[in-house]
Amino acid sequence: MAEFIRKFDHLSVRFLACPAKASFIECWGMNDTLRKPKTALELVSDANRLIPILSVEELDAAMKSGDLVLLDVREKEEYELEAIPGALHASRGMLEFYADPTNSFHRHNLQPTQRVALYCGTGGRSALAALSLKTLGYCDVAQLQGGFKAWKAAACSGEDRGGDKSSV
Structure with missing residues (x-):
């Protein structure tokens, strides 16, 4: 070419x-x-305009339907302290390598044809990570509005959010 x-x-x-x-x-x-x-916040703002955002309730419904891969893109230490049950871990720094089917670090439970939702602490890292997945050819990508902080606040309101944690 x-x-x-x-x-x-x-x-x-x-x-x-x-x-x-x-x-x-x-x-x-x-x-x-x-x-x-651009500033980092401008990059996040750009990503937020391009990536669908899920509320905690929408994420819960999608997870219950079973057709969603939930990725925690926070650092390993954050994930190990607490995470959304059922979330796979793929730190922001390694996500593109794990998600790229042509890369030797590719994780087979991440495929471009899957529905994927991402979250981080409050939404900045997951917005940038979701944009990266779109760039890699992932068609159905969204992020959790407000990140883990929003999910935890909703969980503290008494809603049942059981499950288990896994790594990509």
Whole structure:
């Protein structure tokens, strides 16, 4: 495939000359990103506009239906302290490697055709992680609104949220 270089202000960016790459850049708003650096909160805000958000109640219903893979993208230490029962652990730093079927670190219980919901502490890391999964070709990705903090607050309200923990 042919490559070409486009210049955006002070950056030279290499693209593969194929419609898929061009539409990716247009769809994900990369042109703006390449012109002006963004803050971490702006990246999270962008991701939140592109990724569906589930309430605690919607997550519970999806988990009860059994057609959802729930991923905790917090650090291992956070996950080991407490987690949503039934959640698999895939830390934010390794998620793309675990989720990529072509990578040697790929975890077979993560497939692009699955319905996947992610959560972190309050929603920032899971928003960025969900966007990464979409970029890797995962079609049905969502995140838990408010993250583990919101789930725990709802659990403390007396709702039953039993289950077990596993690693990816």
